[in-house]
Amino acid sequence: LAKTTQPISMDSYEGQEVNITCSHNNIATNDYITWYQQFPSQGPRFIIQGYKTKVTNEVASLFIPADRKSSTLSLPRVSLSDTAVYYCLVDSGATNKLIFGTGTLLAVQP
């Protein structure tokens, strides 16, 4: 079963690029990696999803190395409103499991 770990917290300043990593050593061939953002007392919100290499959308990039045992969410030029908890999710079609990572609290300061 995939165990998915993230740093507990990160600090940044407005305008900086932030990279948050997720370790998923037991990822299976058919598994996807998805990142969600969660504000207090709200449900998670989809950010980006990938399977391998690099994916980019209007808010973030996702980097997945060839061995797929980790992934990195990259947020360009963060603002105060990006202060939230960020979760990676391993979506395992192989084992029919949805496993959220431990979560990273990103605190953005002025």
Place this chain on the structure above:
Amino acid sequence: DTEVTQTPKHLVMGMTNKKSLKCEQHMGHRAMYWYKQKAKKPPELMFVYSYEKLSINESVPSRFSPECPNSSLLNLHLHALQPEDSALYLCASSQVGGTGGYEQYFGPGTRLTVT
């Protein structure tokens, strides 16, 4: 309409009560999910319905009973809960599912307190 709604927002119930949580989506999604989230922890999957059939049940105690009356509605019936069941209960939906890389849309959750 890309919204998942959940009612009630807050619920306080005693250990002998019976209550229900409700979830609704009108995006035409055919998969719906229940998660439980304790404070400062990630969401934990409880149940997945795919095409109105229960497809994943993550060994949840029988005091939690899910129901999917139609493709837009999902209920979670609660009976004889314990104080440790107090948590935020999240509903989500996706186009199809439960696994295979589909974006999930989450509701705001129901904050449940068991006294």
